Amino acid sequence: MPKVIVIAGPTASGKSALAIDVARTLNSAVLNCDSMQIYKNIPIISAAPNSEDKQLAEHRLYEIYDCSKRGNVVEWLDLCVAEIQKLWTENKIPVVVGGTGMYIDALINGVTPIPEVPTDIRVEVQQRLEHCGLEFLYNFLQQNDAPIAQKLNPNDKTRIVRAAEILLFTGKKVSEWYKTPMIKKLPEAEFLVVKIVPDINVIEQRCRDRLDKMVELGAIKEVEYLAQQKIPESMPAMKALGVPELMRFVKGYCSLQDALNEAKLHTRQYAKRQRTWLRNKLPADITLEEVYTGQPEYLNKIRRALNLL
């Protein structure tokens, strides 16, 4: 059975470094599974691999979308699956790394085959949301798809909007859609899941240091670029950690120090959410309880596990 290595961990856990080392020993490539590193022009703030990293191992699916584009899981999944299959034909074991839980989940467990909702429907729902309020949409769901309404929290904007879109476009309840089995894009794949879950305080310290370093490396320039491009705040790339915070500084609303402190706090909170997700949703074959900084035993562990698969 063809194999795929999946490396997951919170921000600043050293997962990218591990991915590079694994890819090198396997003479394979690293595939991005991060919803922000997929965007161009913000490599510093999104902590995408630098040129040195890229020399050590081949990296794919990084910095491929314009920041004005809205990425999504399924699109990423298609790209990722294509790259995995390519590597397989070369007899290589792909190394997928990233911190976006939903993407990993979709890769391993599949998604329900709901057709893509066209833009006009999405705009319509968005307008309803703005004019009539979230409550209106929730009531709409309660009347037309009670099971999903019950499952969702009345304040959960993202999911209520999504459910409304699906219902309007497909005419079928989301709760019905969810009864159809999820489709795996790579049913034949055998995944070796490696999880890095260091102590949250260690992660926090690394996030702080990294953010300071990002500023030294030119993170402000990237944010200024986004401002110049006048990319709407609603775009995903504009929500990358550090972007909204530094944007406030760039626009003169706060000091750099304040912006950084905010960004550091939000990064920690994000890392915490990632840990929760990893802990409860991703069973792993190998778990590292400390930051990866090149310990050879972990590489050996992975190699041994691969042979056993």
Added chain:
RNA sequence: GGCCGGUUGGCAGAAUGGCUCAUGCAGAGGACUGCAAAUCCUUCUAUAUCGGUUCAAUUCCGGUACCGGCCU
């Protein structure tokens, strides 16, 4: 030394003579199937201290401590 004002959870900040001390932030835990670095849920912690009045005090009165202002 004298006079005045203040003291509510880790922080900010409401309220009240009596029922479980609002709320926000932070912290902790959790959810997560097409924007997910998003979106959302649950939850711990306080009336400075001592005494008095009262059926009942965080709330009223007094002492002490601490903080701030003014005076000598």
